[in-house]
Amino acid sequence: MITALAGGVGAARFLTGLLAVVAPTDVTAIVNTGDDVELHGLHISPDLDTVTYTLANAINPDTGWGLVDESWSVMEALARYQPQAPVTSSAGITWFRLGDRDLATHLYRTRRLDEGAPLSRVTGEIVAAWGLGLHVLPMTDDRVETRVTVMETGQEREIGFQDYFVARQHSVPITGVRFAGADEAEPAPGVLSAIASAEVVVICPSNPIVSIGPLRSIAGIEAGIVSRRSATVAVSPIIAGAAVKGPADRMLAELGHEPSVVGVARLYAPIAATLVIDNLDAELAPAVEAEGMRCVVTQTLMHGPVDAAALAKTVLSAAGAGADSPPGPGAP
Amino acid sequence: MITALAGGVGAARFLTGLLAVVAPTDVTAIVNTGDDVELHGLHISPDLDTVTYTLANAINPDTGWGLVDESWSVMEALARYQPQAPVTSSAGITWFRLGDRDLATHLYRTRRLDEGAPLSRVTGEIVAAWGLGLHVLPMTDDRVETRVTVMETGQEREIGFQDYFVARQHSVPITGVRFAGADEAEPAPGVLSAIASAEVVVICPSNPIVSIGPLRSIAGIEAGIVSRRSATVAVSPIIAGAAVKGPADRMLAELGHEPSVVGVARLYAPIAATLVIDNLDAELAPAVEAEGMRCVVTQTLMHGPVDAAALAKTVLSAAGAGADSPPGPGAP
Numbered sequence: 001m002i003t004a005l006a007g008g009v010g011a012a013r014f015l016t017g018l019l020a021v022v023a024p025t026d027v028t029a030i031v032n033t034g035d036d037v038e039l040h041g042l043h044i045s046p047d048l049d050t051v052t053y054t055l056a057n058a059i060n061p062d063t064g065w066g067l068v069d070e071s072w073s074v075m076e077a078l079a080r081y082q083p084q085a086p087v088t089s090s091a092g093i094t095w096f097r098l099g100d101r102d103l104a105t106h107l108y109r110t111r112r113l114d115e116g117a118p119l120s121r122v123t124g125e126i127v128a129a130w131g132l133g134l135h136v137l138p139m140t141d142d143r144v145e146t147r148v149t150v151m152e153t154g155q156e157r158e159i160g161f162q163d164y165f166v167a168r169q170h171s172v173p174i175t176g177v178r179f180a181g182a183d184e185a186e187p188a189p190g191v192l193s194a195i196a197s198a199e200v201v202v203i204c205p206s207n208p209i210v211s212i213g214p215l216r217s218i219a220g221i222e223a224g225i226v227s228r229r230s231a232t233v234a235v236s237p238i239i240a241g242a243a244v245k246g247p248a249d250r251m252l253a254e255l256g257h258e259p260s261v262v263g264v265a266r267l268y269a270p271i272a273a274t275l276v277i278d279n280l281d282a283e284l285a286p287a288v289e290a291e292g293m294r295c296v297v298t299q300t301l302m303h304g305p306v307d308a309a310a311l312a313k314t315v316l317s318a319a320g321a322g323a324d325s326p327p328g329p330g331a332p
Numbered sequence: 333m334i335t336a337l338a339g340g341v342g343a344a345r346f347l348t349g350l351l352a353v354v355a356p357t358d359v360t361a362i363v364n365t366g367d368d369v370e371l372h373g374l375h376i377s378p379d380l381d382t383v384t385y386t387l388a389n390a391i392n393p394d395t396g397w398g399l400v401d402e403s404w405s406v407m408e409a410l411a412r413y414q415p416q417a418p419v420t421s422s423a424g425i426t427w428f429r430l431g432d433r434d435l436a437t438h439l440y441r442t443r444r445l446d447e448g449a450p451l452s453r454v455t456g457e458i459v460a461a462w463g464l465g466l467h468v469l470p471m472t473d474d475r476v477e478t479r480v481t482v483m484e485t486g487q488e489r490e491i492g493f494q495d496y497f498v499a500r501q502h503s504v505p506i507t508g509v510r511f512a513g514a515d516e517a518e519p520a521p522g523v524l525s526a527i528a529s530a531e532v533v534v535i536c537p538s539n540p541i542v543s544i545g546p547l548r549s550i551a552g553i554e555a556g557i558v559s560r561r562s563a564t565v566a567v568s569p570i571i572a573g574a575a576v577k578g579p580a581d582r583m584l585a586e587l588g589h590e591p592s593v594v595g596v597a598r599l600y601a602p603i604a605a606t607l608v609i610d611n612l613d614a615e616l617a618p619a620v621e622a623e624g625m626r627c628v629v630t631q632t633l634m635h636g637p638v639d640a641a642a643l644a645k646t647v648l649s650a651a652g653a654g655a656d657s658p659p660g661p662g663a664p
Contacts, residue, residue, distance in 0.1 A: 040439045041373060041446055073403045077436030084457035091443035100432050104409030107372045111423035114373055125416035 002316070003028045003198035005225070007211025008047040009064040009245055010237055011204035012054035015134070017308025018202070019055065021316070024133030028194040030221075032206070033119065033138045034146035034179055034214030035161040039096050040078075042106040043113055046162075047211070048123055048138060049105060056130040064245065070099030095167050120188040137194065139215045142185035146210055149176035161210065170247040174254050177209055182217035187224070195224040200319035201272075203234035205300060207248040208267045209255065216271070225271040232272040233319045234293075235300055235311070236261045239278040244301060260284065265291035274318050276300060276311075294318070334648070335360045335530035337557070339543025340379040341396040341577055342569055343536035344386035347466070349640025350534070351387065353648070356465030360526040362553075364538070365451065365470045366478035366511055366546030367493040371428050372410075374438040375445055378494075379543070380455055380470060381437060388462040396577065402431030427499050452520040469526065471547045474517035478542055481508035493542065502579040506586050509541055514549035519556070527556040532651035533604075535566035537632060539580040540599045541587065548603070557603040564604040565651045566625075567632055567643070568593045572612040576633060592616065597623040606650050608632060608643075626650070 002022055004015060006029045015029055032047045046065065053059040053067055060066045075094050082092030098106065105126060112122040118141040127136045146161040150172045164170055195201055206212055216222045225232060241260050243249040249259040257263040261277040265288040268275060275293045277285065278300040288295040296318040302308040334354055336347060338361045347361055364379045378397065385391040385399055392398045407426050414424030430438065437458060444454040450473040459468045478493040482504045496502055527533055538544055548554045557564060573592050575581040581591040589595040593609040597620040600607060607625045609616065610632040620627040628650040634640040 041443050042439075071403065071405045071432070073405065073432035074436045074439070077433035078440060081436065081440040081458065081461045084461045085440075085444065089444065089447055089449075091447065092440050100403070100405035101409035103435070104406045104413065107374075107406070108410060108413040108417075108424050111373050112417065112421065115421055115423065117421075126413065129413045129416045 001026050001028070001194075001198050002200050002202060003030065003194045004202045004204050005206075005212055005215055006031045006047065006051055006204045007206030008032070008050040009054075011047075011206045011211070012051045012059070012064075013302045013308055014202075014204045014235065014311065015051060015055060016305055017302065017310070017312035018315075019134060020305060020309040021312050025135075028135040028137060028190070028198070030137050030139055030188075030191050030194060030215065032211045032214050033140065034144050034210065034217075035165065036143075036145075037096070037160060037162045039090070039093065039098070039162075041110070042098075042103070043110045043119075044096075044098070044106050045109065045119070045123075045138070048126075048136065049102070051136060052127055052130055052132065055132050055134065058130070066097070066099050067101045070101055072097070072099055074098070074100050074103055096162060118188070120190065135190070135194070137188050137190050139188060139191060139221060140185040140218055141188045142181060144182045144185045144214055144217065145180040146214055147178050147180050148174050148210075149178075150174050165247075170250075174251060177213065177251075177255065179214050179217035182214070183219075185218050187218055187220045192220055192224050195221070195228055198228065198231065200316055201225060201228050201232040202315055202319075203232065203268065203272055205235040205237040205244070207237060207243070207246060207251065208264055209248065209251045222271070229271055230273045231319060233274040233276060233296075233315050234264070234268045234272040235276045235315060236264045236278065236281070238264050239301060240280040262287045262291065265293050265295075269293050276315055276318060333358050333360070333526070333530050334532050334534060335362065335526045336534045336536050337538075337544055337547055338363045338379065338383055338536045339538030340364070340382040341386075343379075343538045343543070344383045344391070344396075345634045345640055346534075346536045346567065346643065347383060347387060348637055349634065349642070349644035350647075351466060352637060352641040353644050357467075360467040360469060360522070360530070362469050362471055362520075362523050362526060362547065363455075364543045364546050365472065366476050366542065366549075367497065368475075368477075369428070369492060369494045371422070371425065371430070371494075373442065374430075374435070375442045375451075376428075376430070376438050377441065377451070377455075377470065380458075380468065381434070383468060384459055384462055384464065387464050387466065390462070398429070398431050399433045402433055404429070404431055406430065406432050406435055428494060450520070452522065467522070467526070469520050469522050471520060471523060471553060472517040472550055473520045474513060476514045476517045476546055476549065477512040478546055479510050479512050480506050480542075481510075482506050497579075502582075506583060509545065509583075509587065511546050511549035514546070515551075517550050519550055519552045524552055524556050527553070527560055530560065530563065532648055533557060533560050533564040534647055534651075535564065535600065535604055537567040537569040537576070539569060539575070539578060539583065540596055541580065541583045554603070561603055562605045563651060565606040565608060565628075565647050566596070566600045566604040567608045567647060568596045568610065568613070570596050571610040571633060594619045594623065597625050597627075601625050608647055608650060
């Protein structure tokens with residue numbers, strides 16, 4: 001059994017590789033919901049959907065989010081109404097682009113949540129509808145909201161993650177991130193047991209701050225990973241000082257971390273025994289090990305499924321080398 | 333000023349004619365919301381939308397509801413999820429067909445209602461977005477729900493209007509209709525003054541039971557029309573014993589009313605001085621007058637805008653003949 005801690009695009013790509021080398025039913029992905037957002041009254045779970053759509057081979061390959069061959073009739077029609085809404089209203093907003101088929105996912109999810117089904121159950125239904133064999137769990141059934149403090153026109157202001165990520169195209173400097181609701185949130189059913197019983201826990205190549213950070217903000221999950229530290233392998237999302245996608249490099253720097261595999265190692269050393277870094281960062285391997293992590297150097301940039309499968313294999317064997325298998329009967 | 337009491341398709345067609353002969357800004361339509369329904373968490377107002385889309389020349393001419401040149405991507409995508417929902421769930425249902433562009437209307441309306449805007453205000457925004465000049469008001473900002481008692485497999489069962497009208501294609505016999513919430517409902521702002529100040533009140537050719545009935549179930553509206561009885565003209569939706577569209581004829585019969593212009597006259601005599609009936613029913617004019625209504629015979633079937641405008645003209649002049657103008661200073 002393999003348990004993967006996942007954000008969105010990078011994690012989804014890694015998981016395609018993992019499912020190529022491990023039976024899907026042996027894989028559990030625990031996915032960030034900190035950047036879930038309610039828009040148009042709909043509950044949108046960007047990372048859950050990116051993982052599902054990617055593994056269903058239905059993701060839009062150009063954007064890394066949303067569905068391929070998508071149509072946009074609803075958004076176009078909403079644009080008629082938006083000018084009639086009061087300026088304080090969020091009705092009819094179109095800056096967060098929702099495709100027609102994607103909207104069906106949000107309509108289904110929202111209705112089921114309104115009926116009282118927990119997000120973990122609804123997620124299972126959606127994943128089953130796409131015919132996927134792996135287990136996909138939201139990190140929690142509770143609301144944990146990633147809030148970002150940005151510096152705008154000389155003033156600090158806290159905004160929702162999507163207001164930062166999509167509306168502002170993550171183009172403004174940040175001074176802080178917090179996870180509202182994390183103190184009261186419980187891990188979703190199955191999360192702790194998936195971590196506890198996994199042969200390998202993989203921290204996918206996701207943003208350490210806003211993708212993996214929300215999972216870690218839930219005390220039970222953080223403690224669960226810590227207790228499996230020696231079986232946990234992280235893949236650095238930073239290659240040669242830059243994020244493959246998204247603002248992880250800038251976020252690290254802006255929050256006082258080193259935007260490099262060494263900075264990633266400092267963040268992950270308490271929870272993972274091993275860090276997998278890219279060949280381009282080979283010379284930093286000693287510095288990673290100085291932070292207390294084993295370091296594995298390989299190609300981490302995934303150009304496609306073949307790269308992803310090779311990376312998954314490397315990650316699993318790296319874990320084998322450092323696994324905390326209990327001593328056998330003949331052990332001293 | 334002309335005030336029209338309206339259901340869906342028949343009323344919308346009549347209103348196109350009315351707007352051809354009267355300045356739109358002089359017209360107020362008060363529209364049935366008894367068959368509003370919540371599906372997918374969205375607030376759907378079928379009659380309001382049929383009136384708006386028809387007057388915007390955007391209605392689907394084949395169905396009389398929904399938008400012309402509509403696409404169905406969301407519904408098609410929802411069909412993927414529905415089989416995963418528990419049997420008790422309403423998530424992902426597709427029997428109530430919602431087109432993509434139509435969905436935008438429901439998303440906008442629902443969001444605005446959730447923000448606390450009353451339905452009357454949201455309706456004004458939607459009507460303005462379509463560039464219409466008339467005033468369109470829901471009968472109430474409160475929830476009044478048309479409930480239908482049907483006879484199925486030998487047993488009476490009360491269901492929502494859309495469960496009868498759409499899900500069962502109004503193919504089962506009914507034994508009763510009630511308007512849940514009517515006792516507590518207030519007329520929407522502007523409704524009573526539009527009735528009180530109108531030169532003519534028109535009861536559009538709509539179903540007397542489930543389109544005009546919900547308006548009448550609100551005590552203030554019924555009393556308001558009664559007090560304007562002599563200025564009120566109704567157009568019969570029944571021609572030669574049959575409804576032009578929908579189940580009005582069967583509903584009348586099943587509820588013990590005569591499915592004819594005479595049965596319509598009995599229902600409307602308390603609130604309208606005049607009934608406009610079709611040429612095909614000319615021989616029933618004396619029977620209508622025996623119910624205490626003036627009777628005007630003309631072509632009421634509307635094949636298109638020209639017919640609708642001619643009917644509107646006839647209705648307005650019929651009202652003029654029976655108007656309750658206050659006696660002038662020289663009156664005895």
